[in-house]
Amino acid sequence: MRISRVHAHTISDTRDRDTIETTLFTDKFEATASIPSGKSTGAHEAKELRDDDGSVTTAIHNVTGEIADALSERDFSNVGELDAFLCELDGTQDKSRLGANAILSVSIAMARLFAQEAHIPLWRFIADTAKTTSAAPRLFVNVMNGGAHADFRLPIQEQILVVGEETLKESVTTAHEAFVQLGDLLRKELPELPMGDEGGYSPAFDTIERPFELLTDIVSKWGNTSIAIDSAANELLDGNEYVLLKKRYTSDELLELYTQLVERFHFHAIEDPFAESDKQSFTKITAKLGEKVIIIGDDLIVTNPKLIEDAVEHKYINATLIKPNQIGTVSETIDAVHKTYDAGWHAVVSHRSGETYDTFIADLAYGIGAHGIKAGGLAQQQRLAKYERLRTIEREATELSQ
Ligand code: PGA
Numbered sequence: 001m002r003i004s005r006v007h008a009h010t011i012s013d014t015r016d017r018d019t020i021e022t023t024l025f026t027d028k029f030e031a032t033a034s035i036p037s038g039k040s041t042g043a044h045e046a047k048e049l050r051d052d053d054g055s056v057t058t059a060i061h062n063v064t065g066e067i068a069d070a071l072s073e074r075d076f077s078n079v080g081e082l083d084a085f086l087c088e089l090d091g092t093q094d095k096s097r098l099g100a101n102a103i104l105s106v107s108i109a110m111a112r113l114f115a116q117e118a119h120i121p122l123w124r125f126i127a128d129t130a131k132t133t134s135a136a137p138r139l140f141v142n143v144m145n146g147g148a149h150a151d152f153r154l155p156i157q158e159q160i161l162v163v164g165e166e167t168l169k170e171s172v173t174t175a176h177e178a179f180v181q182l183g184d185l186l187r188k189e190l191p192e193l194p195m196g197d198e199g200g201y202s203p204a205f206d207t208i209e210r211p212f213e214l215l216t217d218i219v220s221k222w223g224n225t226s227i228a229i230d231s232a233a234n235e236l237l238d239g240n241e242y243v244l245l246k247k248r249y250t251s252d253e254l255l256e257l258y259t260q261l262v263e264r265f266h267f268h269a270i271e272d273p274f275a276e277s278d279k280q281s282f283t284k285i286t287a288k289l290g291e292k293v294i295i296i297g298d299d300l301i302v303t304n305p306k307l308i309e310d311a312v313e314h315k316y317i318n319a320t321l322i323k324p325n326q327i328g329t330v331s332e333t334i335d336a337v338h339k340t341y342d343a344g345w346h347a348v349v350s351h352r353s354g355e356t357y358d359t360f361i362a363d364l365a366y367g368i369g370a371h372g373i374k375a376g377g378l379a380q381q382q383r384l385a386k387y388e389r390l391r392t393i394e395r396e397a398t399e400l401s402q
Pocket residue numbers: 037038039040041230232298350351352353354
């Protein structure tokens with residue numbers, strides 16, 4: 001594969017912040033990718049290059065200048081070769097020189113070019129490259145947003161409705177119906193109902209339990225649904241303690257709170273229950289609740305194959321969150337999936353809180369047969385694009401199997 005032209009420019013994400021969109025051209029094909037941006041980030045994520053004024057001008061120049069120049073002389077036979085080349089060109093551990101956003105935009109666009117050249121859908125290309133079995137993921141729909149994504153109106157960042165119907169078409173329909181019903185329940189109870197960063201409702205309640213009581217009502221109406229949470233506990237830590245609704249919890253007290261919530265609301269999964277620095281508490285919760293609940297690491301492992309190895313060794317978690325822009329190339333994202341699967345763990349593919357219309361994560365989730373996909377609430381077009389893409393993938397998969 002030889003790139004003949006490279007274009008990159010600024011687009012706006014769901015928070016109206018600048019982000020990068022890159023298009024690669026060959027003599028026959030063209031492919032575009034745009035990169036999302038997180039707010040409750042882990043300390044060890046690959047570095048998004050952002051200028052002091054919040055723009056991504058330098059990242060764009062890196063793509064259209066240095067990266068484009070370097071690519072023009074080369075032929076790549078697979079995405080792994082390109083990714084290794086980009087990492088070497090960057091020369092840093094965390095992609096801070098050229099920017100993880102710049103590098104990933106090229107890596108994803110290139111994966112799309114390879115898929116086009118092979119005349120196969122992107123998810124099929126990912127499954128072939130990763131040697132994984134493609135399958136429909138469950139939808140992890142963030143229906144009530146809190147934490148850093150909603151001015152902490154709810155202490156827990158994400159109250160998630162997990163939907164796993166027979167088909168993706170049915171899962172998306174259930175998610176829509178449940179989301180509307182939840183909105184009706186919330187409006188009955190609250191004078192105002194703002195929305196959060198990830199396109200979910202963002203109510204305020206005086207108890208930690210109230211959102212889950214309402215969600216239990218919703219879950220009771222549909223068979224193949226359950227509740228999950230992302231505490232994003234880095235954001236709750238104050239000194240050595242966690243603060244939820246102005247009350248302070250030691251790590252052990254927080255573990256006790258999770259134990260009670262799991263008992264009462266039968267959570268399917270808990271993500272980032274503790275801060276990334278509080279590693280021994282991860283081991284404790286996984287030992288105590290890991291048989292009943294999936295314990296997902298996000299900020300703890302940041303899609304980094306080495307950190308996942310470390311998590312396997314210490315039994316911190318039993319599932320990983322997979323966010324391509326935390327690591328910065330398609331190949332390293334696939335490596336993170338391999339480390340996850342080698343441990344016998346589940347992978348959940350995820351968007352970021354500042355999203356674009358790019359649907360790469362839908363193809364990734366389907367291609368690797370992920371346990372779930374986090375693509376957000378249903379009140380933002382950029383999130384709906386992912387659900388729509390999943391439905392299209394399901395049709396493509398049916399056609400390919402005929
Ligand atoms: P972020 O949060 O995209 O703001 O980092 C998402 C998450 O914590 O899962």
